[in-house]
Amino acid sequence: MRPQIIEKQKLTKPQKTMRALVYHGPGKMSWEEKPRPPLQDDTDAIVRITTTTICGTDLHILKGDVPTVTDGRILGHEGVGVLEELGAGVKTFKKGEKVLVSCITSCAKCDFCRKSMYSHCRHGGWILGNTIDGTQAEYARIPHAETSLYSLPAASDEEALVMLSDIFPTGFECGVLKGAVRPGDSVVIVGAGPIGLAALLTAQLYAPAQIILIDQDEHRLAAAKSLGATETINNADGTAAGKVLALTGGMGADVVIEAVGLAATFELCQSLVAAGGHIANIGVHGKAVTLHLETLWSQSVTVTTRLVDTVTTPMLLKAVLSGRLEPKKLVSHRFPLADVVSAYGVFANAAKEKALKVVLFAR
Numbered sequence: 001m002r003p004q005i006i007e008k009q010k011l012t013k014p015q016k017t018m019r020a021l022v023y024h025g026p027g028k029m030s031w032e033e034k035p036r037p038p039l040q041d042d043t044d045a046i047v048r049i050t051t052t053t054i055c056g057t058d059l060h061i062l063k064g065d066v067p068t069v070t071d072g073r074i075l076g077h078e079g080v081g082v083l084e085e086l087g088a089g090v091k092t093f094k095k096g097e098k099v100l101v102s103c104i105t106s107c108a109k110c111d112f113c114r115k116s117m118y119s120h121c122r123h124g125g126w127i128l129g130n131t132i133d134g135t136q137a138e139y140a141r142i143p144h145a146e147t148s149l150y151s152l153p154a155a156s157d158e159e160a161l162v163m164l165s166d167i168f169p170t171g172f173e174c175g176v177l178k179g180a181v182r183p184g185d186s187v188v189i190v191g192a193g194p195i196g197l198a199a200l201l202t203a204q205l206y207a208p209a210q211i212i213l214i215d216q217d218e219h220r221l222a223a224a225k226s227l228g229a230t231e232t233i234n235n236a237d238g239t240a241a242g243k244v245l246a247l248t249g250g251m252g253a254d255v256v257i258e259a260v261g262l263a264a265t266f267e268l269c270q271s272l273v274a275a276g277g278h279i280a281n282i283g284v285h286g287k288a289v290t291l292h293l294e295t296l297w298s299q300s301v302t303v304t305t306r307l308v309d310t311v312t313t314p315m316l317l318k319a320v321l322s323g324r325l326e327p328k329k330l331v332s333h334r335f336p337l338a339d340v341v342s343a344y345g346v347f348a349n350a351a352k353e354k355a356l357k358v359v360l361f362a363r
C-alpha cells in the first residue's frame with residue numbers, strides 16, 4: 001500500500017504585523033512591532049495612518065498623569081490616513097478613501113451624542129491612545145467609523161488637516177465658542193502653545209478688535225504675533241494683569257481663554273476679565289484652583305469648562321479646505337513616523353527646540 005499523502009496544512013496564517021509607538025509605564029515608550037489591528041465590530045474601520053502628530057496630552061500620559069492608559073497601549077489620538085478595511089456595517093465610506101480621524105469617537109446614538117456631547121459618548125469619547133490603541137502606528141482600528149471619521153479630498157494637505165483631529169476643534173469649541181467671542185471684543189488668551197494658537201486663529205473668524213496673547217516663551221509669543229495677535233505679553237515678571245488693564249482702557253477683557261491648565265494661570269484669568277465677560281477654560285487641570293468670588297460675585301462673569309466634542313469639525317474642514325483657516329502655520333517640525341521617539345524628544349523640549357506642532361508622516 002502506498003502511504004497516504006497528507007497535504008501539509010497551514011495551521012496558522014502568518015499574522016500581519018506593523019510598527020507602533022507603545023507606552024510601557026511612566027517615562028517608557030518604544031517603537032516596536034505589534035500585530036496589525038483586526039476589525040472587531042461591524043461598525044469598525046482599519047485606517048492606514050499616513051500622517052499623525054503628538055499632543056500635549058501624550059506628554060501627560062508619559063509622565064504617568066493619565067491612569068487609564070496602561071502598559072502596552074499604542075499612543076496617539078490624531079491622524080489622517082487611508083481606509084484599509086471596513087466592517088460590514090460601514091456604508092458611507094469606501095476602501096482607499098482618505099479620512100481624518102477625530103480624537104473623539106462618537107456612536108452618534110447615545111443620550112450624550114444626541115445632545116452633541118460626543119466627548120461624553122457612552123461607547124466612545126476620548127478612547128484612542130487612552131483605553132484602546134491609538135494612531136501613532138502604521139494602522140489603527142477606529143470604532144464607530146461612520147461617525148468618528150471624516151472624508152477628505154484625495155489631494156488635500158494632510159499636515160494642515162491633521163490639526164483638525166484635536167487642537168483646532170479644541171481651541172475653537174472650548175475657547176472661542178464657550179467664550180462667545182463677538183465682533184469688536186477684546187480677547188485675552190493665556191498660553192501660546194498649540195491650543196492657545198489654535199484659539200487665536202479661530203477667534204479671528206469672529207473679528208474681535210483685540211487679541212492679546214500671554215506666555216513666558218518669547219518664541220511662542222513671536223509666533224502668536226505672526227498669527228494675528230494684536231499684542232503679546234511676556235508674563236515672566238508677573239505684570240500681565242496691569243498690562244491687560246492698560247491695553248483695555250482699565251476695563252479688562254470681554255473674553256479670557258485659559259490654555260495652560262495651571263492654578264496660577266486660571267487665577268490670572270480671573271484678574272483679567274471685564275465685568276460681563278467670560279472666562280473659557282481649555283486647560284487640563286490636575287490641581288484645585290481658587291475661585292475668587294470675593295471679587296467676582298458682582299461682576300456678571302461667566303466661567304465655562306468643556307472637553308472638546310469635535311462637533312465643529314465639519315465646519316472647520318470647510319474653512320481649511322477653502323483656505324480661510326490655515327492650521328498648517330502651527331507645524332514647526334516634521335519627522336518620519338519611524339522617528340517618533342526623537343519627535344517626542346523635540347516636542348517635550350518645546351521651548352529649547354522652538355517647537356509648536358510636530359508632524360509625523362508615513363508615506
Ligand SMILES: [Zn+2]
Binds near residue numbers: 077078103166167
Ligand atoms: Zn491631542
Ligand SMILES: [Zn+2]
Binds near residue numbers: 107109
Ligand atoms: Zn454616543
